[in-house]
Amino acid sequence: MTKKPPKPRRAGVSFDEARALLLALPGVEEGPCYGTPGYRVRGKLLARIWPDLETLVVKCGDDERDVRMQLDPATYFTTDHYRGYPTVLVRLGRVPSEELRELLTITWRRSAPKTLLAALPDGALPEPAKGRSARGAKAARSKTISMTRPASTPDRRGRGRR
Numbered sequence: 001m002t003k004k005p006p007k008p009r010r011a012g013v014s015f016d017e018a019r020a021l022l023l024a025l026p027g028v029e030e031g032p033c034y035g036t037p038g039y040r041v042r043g044k045l046l047a048r049i050w051p052d053l054e055t056l057v058v059k060c061g062d063d064e065r066d067v068r069m070q071l072d073p074a075t076y077f078t079t080d081h082y083r084g085y086p087t088v089l090v091r092l093g094r095v096p097s098e099e100l101r102e103l104l105t106i107t108w109r110r111s112a113p114k115t116l117l118a119a120l121p122d123g124a125l126p127e128p129a130k131g132r133s134a135r136g137a138k139a140a141r142s143k144t145i146s147m148t149r150p151a152s153t154p155d156r157r158g159r160g161r162r
Contacts, residue, residue, distance in 0.1 A: 012093035013100055015053040021101050022047060025108045026119040044111040047104065056090045056100075057082070060107045064088070068103070 013021075022028050022039040028046065030037055038048035047058045060068075065088040068076040075094040082089065090100065109117065 011097075012091070012095055013097050015049060015092065017097060018049070018056055018092055018100060021097070021104055025104065025112075027112060027116045028108070041108060041112050041116065046107050046111055050089075054092050056092055057087055058090055058103060058107055059085075059087050059111070060103060061086045061110055064103070064106060 019030070019037070019039075023030065025041065025046075027041045028039050029041075030039055032038060033045065033048040036049050036051055039046045045059055047056055049056055065076070065078070065086060068088055069078065072094075075091050076088050077091070078087070078089055090103070092100075095103075
């Protein structure tokens with residue numbers, strides 16, 4: 001009796017690789033987002049990492065989210081907290097690098113201003129920049145980003161906190 005060969009395990013990406021893919025997109029900046037690293041293009045949120053450093057929240061749009069969740073529910077999912085928002089949660093340990101690059105590029109194209117869209121021709125997928133991932137997962141874990149502000153400071157909409 002012969003044994004079946006084991007199924008090949010899907011190679012995923014690490015937090016550092018996901019960070020490099022995001023920072024390779026024109027105009028993307030890293031900054032705090034609910035106490036963890038977030039990635040924005042001209043102030044518009046593209047993605048943020050969960051505190052576990054294994055799940056990436058990507059603001060990709062309702063249609064893209066729904067298609068990906070139907071095709072691969074083990075990799076793409078959502079929670080009650082994100083229900084009704086155009087976001088999908090991605091298990092980094094399961095998503096191939098090329099697939100994540102495609103999703104992040106689609107997300108970037110939805111949010112980037114016209115001047116930055118001109119920097120990336122249609123169909124072009126950017127390569128991650130070498131040397132831009134100097135801060136690793138250990139540094140991200142050790143540096144907690146505080147998102148608190150005094151009650152008298154207005155939020156982004158100009159209203160005071162209650």
